Amino acid sequence: MGLIKDTFHNLQELRNSASLANKVFIQRDYSEGTTCKFQTKFPSELENRIERTLFEDTVKTLNNFYAEAEKIGGHSYLEGCLACVTAYLIFLCMETRYEKVLKKIAKYIQEQNEKIYAPRGLLITDPIERGMRVIEISIYEDRGSSGSSSGSSSVSGSTAR
Amino acid sequence: MPASGGESLKPSAFIPVCTAVCLLVGSTSMFFVFTCPWLAVTICPAIPPCCAVLFLFVLANFTMATFMDAGILPVAGEDEDKEDEFRAPLYKNVDVKGIQVRMKWCASCHFYRPPRCSHCSVCDRCVEDFDHHCPWVNNCIGRRNYRYFFLFLLSLTVHMIVVFTFGLIYVLHHMEDLWKLHCLVTLVVISISGLFLIPVLGLTGFHLYLVSRGRTTNEQVTGKFQGGLNPFTRGCCSNMEHLICSPISPNYTSRSYKKAVIHVRPPFLRPEIDGQMPMKIRDNGIQSLAIQDKQSSAGSVELSDIKQLKHPPPLPPKPDRGLLKSQVAAMDDVGHHTKSIIPVSIPTVPQLRPVLEAISRGSSPIPPEQLLKASEQQGNNKGPDLCSNPRESPARGNHQASVPVQAPLLPSTVSSSLQLNSLTLSSRSLNLKHSSRYASNCAAGSITTSSMLANQSSSSGNGKPSFDNLISPADPQFVAQRGAPAVSYHSHLMAHGAEGAMQRPSPHSYSPVFMGVTRQSPQPRDSTSRDPSPSLPGFLQRDSSPAYHGLLTRDLQSQSIATRDVPPPGLLMRDMTSLGFQDNLRDLYPQDMTLPMSAAARYDNFSKTIMASIQERREQEERAGKFHVNARSQALYGPDVGIYDIPSRRSLPPDNIRPAGSRGPTPPAYGSREFLMSTGILGYGMRTSPLSSSSTSSLTRGPKTSSSPLQSSSSSLQSKGRSSSPAYGPPERHNQGPPTSTSTLPRLTSTTYPTPPYTSYATAKRSSLPFSSEGKESFPLGVLK
Numbered sequence: 001m002g003l004i005k006d007t008f009h010n011l012q013e014l015r016n017s018a019s020l021a022n023k024v025f026i027q028r029d030y031s032e033g034t035t036c037k038f039q040t041k042f043p044s045e046l047e048n049r050i051e052r053t054l055f056e057d058t059v060k061t062l063n064n065f066y067a068e069a070e071k072i073g074g075h076s077y078l079e080g081c082l083a084c085v086t087a088y089l090i091f092l093c094m095e096t097r098y099e100k101v102l103k104k105i106a107k108y109i110q111e112q113n114e115k116i117y118a119p120r121g122l123l124i125t126d127p128i129e130r131g132m133r134v135i136e137i138s139i140y141e142d143r144g145s146s147g148s149s150s151g152s153s154s155v156s157g158s159t160a161r
Numbered sequence: 162m163p164a165s166g167g168e169s170l171k172p173s174a175f176i177p178v179c180t181a182v183c184l185l186v187g188s189t190s191m192f193f194v195f196t197c198p199w200l201a202v203t204i205c206p207a208i209p210p211c212c213a214v215l216f217l218f219v220l221a222n223f224t225m226a227t228f229m230d231a232g233i234l235p236v237a238g239e240d241e242d243k244e245d246e247f248r249a250p251l252y253k254n255v256d257v258k259g260i261q262v263r264m265k266w267c268a269s270c271h272f273y274r275p276p277r278c279s280h281c282s283v284c285d286r287c288v289e290d291f292d293h294h295c296p297w298v299n300n301c302i303g304r305r306n307y308r309y310f311f312l313f314l315l316s317l318t319v320h321m322i323v324v325f326t327f328g329l330i331y332v333l334h335h336m337e338d339l340w341k342l343h344c345l346v347t348l349v350v351i352s353i354s355g356l357f358l359i360p361v362l363g364l365t366g367f368h369l370y371l372v373s374r375g376r377t378t379n380e381q382v383t384g385k386f387q388g389g390l391n392p393f394t395r396g397c398c399s400n401m402e403h404l405i406c407s408p409i410s411p412n413y414t415s416r417s418y419k420k421a422v423i424h425v426r427p428p429f430l431r432p433e434i435d436g437q438m439p440m441k442i443r444d445n446g447i448q449s450l451a452i453q454d455k456q457s458s459a460g461s462v463e464l465s466d467i468k469q470l471k472h473p474p475p476l477p478p479k480p481d482r483g484l485l486k487s488q489v490a491a492m493d494d495v496g497h498h499t500k501s502i503i504p505v506s507i508p509t510v511p512q513l514r515p516v517l518e519a520i521s522r523g524s525s526p527i528p529p530e531q532l533l534k535a536s537e538q539q540g541n542n543k544g545p546d547l548c549s550n551p552r553e554s555p556a557r558g559n560h561q562a563s564v565p566v567q568a569p570l571l572p573s574t575v576s577s578s579l580q581l582n583s584l585t586l587s588s589r590s591l592n593l594k595h596s597s598r599y600a601s602n603c604a605a606g607s608i609t610t611s612s613m614l615a616n617q618s619s620s621s622g623n624g625k626p627s628f629d630n631l632i633s634p635a636d637p638q639f640v641a642q643r644g645a646p647a648v649s650y651h652s653h654l655m656a657h658g659a660e661g662a663m664q665r666p667s668p669h670s671y672s673p674v675f676m677g678v679t680r681q682s683p684q685p686r687d688s689t690s691r692d693p694s695p696s697l698p699g700f701l702q703r704d705s706s707p708a709y710h711g712l713l714t715r716d717l718q719s720q721s722i723a724t725r726d727v728p729p730p731g732l733l734m735r736d737m738t739s740l741g742f743q744d745n746l747r748d749l750y751p752q753d754m755t756l757p758m759s760a761a762a763r764y765d766n767f768s769k770t771i772m773a774s775i776q777e778r779r780e781q782e783e784r785a786g787k788f789h790v791n792a793r794s795q796a797l798y799g800p801d802v803g804i805y806d807i808p809s810r811r812s813l814p815p816d817n818i819r820p821a822g823s824r825g826p827t828p829p830a831y832g833s834r835e836f837l838m839s840t841g842i843l844g845y846g847m848r849t850s851p852l853s854s855s856s857t858s859s860l861t862r863g864p865k866t867s868s869s870p871l872q873s874s875s876s877s878l879q880s881k882g883r884s885s886s887p888a889y890g891p892p893e894r895h896n897q898g899p900p901t902s903t904s905t906l907p908r909l910t911s912t913t914y915p916t917p918p919y920t921s922y923a924t925a926k927r928s929s930l931p932f933s934s935e936g937k938e939s940f941p942l943g944v945l946k
Contacts, residue, residue: 018425023240030255030262030276033393034290051432069408076408087221088309098408113423121429131234131289131413133272134241142427 018121021141025134026059036066038127038135049139050120058112058124059135062105066132069101102128174283177296178227184357185223185317188350189216192324195346196331203334212323219320222313223298230412231303232289234278237271258392277393279379289410293378302378305412308404311372314365321361325354372404373397 290304375394
C-alpha cells in the first residue's frame, strides 16, 4: 500500500513537472572553414521562450570559447614541443589546452542553464556530446497546465511531426 | 586500435600492422645490436644515441597513429534526425569561405557529414577531416592523429635512410667478412630498409604534397579540389604550422560526462515584449500599412477609421503598435524567418468590430456585406484577426478574385466553430510560412486566404491542439485541393526540374525549425488527401466553385511559369511524360483565363522577396520530389559506399541557376515509389556530366587507395586524364576492375553508381539508381548493366 502511495506521489510529481516538447539544433557555421563555430541565427522555435539577445550572447560566448581553444599560438607551440620531447608521454599526466577550454565551456553551459535557460523551460546540451556538430536546445513544456504553453510549443510540436 | 563498429575484430586486419611492427622493431633492434657498436667505435660514439632517439620518436608516433582516435564523430541520436529520415535531401550545401561545399547525409551515422568528414567503411564511423584508413597502423587517419601519422612517416623515412646508410657503410667496410654473422645481419637489415624505403619515401612525399596543398588523401584521391579552389587551405607554411602546432581536438566518443542535474520546472519565464520588437517594417507595397505604421496613435489600433472605435482597446499604445508592426513584419517575412514577437494580449473583437466595419465600408474591396457577415460569424474573433483582415484587403488592392475565395472559406472556417485563443504572431507567421510554401506562385490569393484561414482559426478559439488541428490541415487541405490535380504535374516537374538543380541552401536557412516546417509540406498533403480532417468539411467541398478552380488554375499556371524559368536541357526528351501535365493544364486553362492577370497584379502588392522565396520553395519541392524514393534506397547502400565516397565534384561551381533555398525540398510522396522513379529516370538520363563519371571512378578507387597510396595517386592521375568524358566511364571502371579486388567492385558498382548523378542534383538522400538506370540511354551506367 505504501508502495502504491509512493508511486502515486511520484506520478503527481511528474504531472507537475515539465515534459520535453521539442529540440532545436543549432548547426555549425562553416563559413570560416572547419573551425568550430555555431550559427547565431535565432531559431523561430525559441521565439516565445527566450530573448533573442540572451540566446545570441550564449552562442557568441561559446564561439569565443571554441576559438580560444583552437587558437594557434604560444601555448599550442609549447604543448606540441613538450609532447614531442617526452614522446607524448606528457599526455598521460597533463590535459591538453583544448580539454581545459572544454571544461570551461561545460561550466559555462551549466551556469547558463541554471540561470537563464532552465527558468525558461529550455536546456542546452553541450555540443561536445554531439561531436561538436550541433548545439542541442531542449524545449520543455509545462505539462501541468492545459495548453497554457505558448504557441511555440505547439509550433515546435507541429514541426516535430 | 579503432572500434570496429561493435563487431568482432577481424584477425586479418592485424596482419599488416603486425608485419609492420615486426619489421620495424626487428630490423632496428638488429641494427642496434650488430651494427651500432662498430659505428660507435669507428665513426662516432654519438651515432647510437641519436639513432635511438630517432627510433623512439618513430615508435611514439607509430603508437599514437595506431591507438589514437582519429576524430570519430558519435552517431546522432534519433531525435536529431527524425526529420531527416526519408525526405531529406542527400546533399546539403554549405558555404565555406565563399566556396560551396557539399555535405552528404550519412545513413549510418544519421547526420550530414561536416565538411572534410567522411565515413570510414572499415571503422564504420564518420571521421572528422578523414584522410584514409591505414592498414599498416590498422587505424583511421583523421583530424586528431594525422599529425602523428605524418610525423611517423617523416621520422620513419629518416630512420630508414639512416639505417640503410650506416648499414651500407658497415658492409662496405666488412666486405671481406661478408659471411660473418654481423655482416649477414646487416645485409638483411639494409636490404629490408632499402626495399621499404622506396614506398615509404613515396608516401612521405605524397603527404608532404598534400599538406602543402591543404588537402586530405581522400580529397586528393577523389579529385575534389582539382580544378577548383580549396577552401580549407591556408597556404603552405600555414598548413604545416597548423598540422604540427594546432591544439589536439578532443575525443568525442570516449568522454565521461559529469552531468549536473538541472531541474526544469514550470512556471517558465517568457520573454518580455517591450523593447523587443524588431521594427522591421519593409516596404512591401502595402501602402496602407506603411501609412498606418507611421502613424503614432496613442492606444488604438492603427487603422484608418480609428475614431470610430467605440471602446478603446485595453492595451497601452506601445504594445498595440508593436502588435501591428510585428504583424506587418510577420506578413512581410512570409517565406523568411519571422523574428517578431507579438504581445500576448490583443484588443478584443467587439472593441475592434466597428473599426473593421469602417474599413470595410471604406477602402476594402471586399464587399462590406461579406466582411460584416464574416465578422459577425466569427463571434469571438480576436484582434489580430480583424487587424489582419483590413491589412490583407488593402494589400490585395482591388482584386476581386480574392473575394470569392474568401467567401467560401470564411464560412467554412467559422462553421468549424473552433474556439481558439488569439495566438501569437509567431504561430501566424508560421502559418504564413506554411502557406507561402504551399501556395508557391499562387502567392497572393492562396497565401492570404490561407493565412486568413489560419488567422481566423487561430483567433477564434482557445485551445492549442485545436489550433494545430486547424492550422496544419487548414493550409494543406487548401493545398490538397490544388495538390490533387497537380500530382501528375508534380511528378513530371520532378522529372525535369531536378536537373541542374543543385541544392544550395544557405547555412542559415537550414535551421531545424525551418526544416521542420518544410518537412510538413508533403505530410499534410498526403494526410489530408487520404484522410481529410473533419474540421473543414465545407472547405473541402469548395473545389467545385469556379473561384476555386480559378485558384487552381492560377496555381498550376504559376507553377508552370516557375518551372519554365528553369532551363531544362532535357525537356525535349521528356515531352512524353509531360504530356499528362499539359493535359491537366489544358483542362484547367479554359476555365479561367483572367485570373492570372489578377494574380500578377496581386503579386505587385506582395513583397518581391516573398514571391521569390515562394518560387524557390516550390521549385525545390518539385525538384526534390523525384529524390524521395532515391532517399530510401540510399539508406541501404549508404554506409557501404567505401572509404572515398565523396564524389569527385570539385568545389561546386557557381551554377546557381536557381537561388539557393533553404534545406532541401521535401519531396511530397506522390504516387508510388516506382512511379517516382520512372519519372526520375528521365531526370537523370540527360545529365551526363563528366563529374559524375569521374566521381564513379574515384569511388572505385576507394578501397585500393588505403593499401597503396602510390598506386592510388597514379591511378588518380590516370582517372583525371580520363574523367573528361562520360564515355570513358565504363572502360575506366573495367580497367580498374582487376587492380581492385573484384569483390569490392560489384559492391561499389551498386553503391557508387547511385551517387554520381546525385552529385549534380544534391537533393536526394537515397538513391534510386538501380531502378532508374534502366531507363537511361546515354548514361554510362547502362553499359555496365
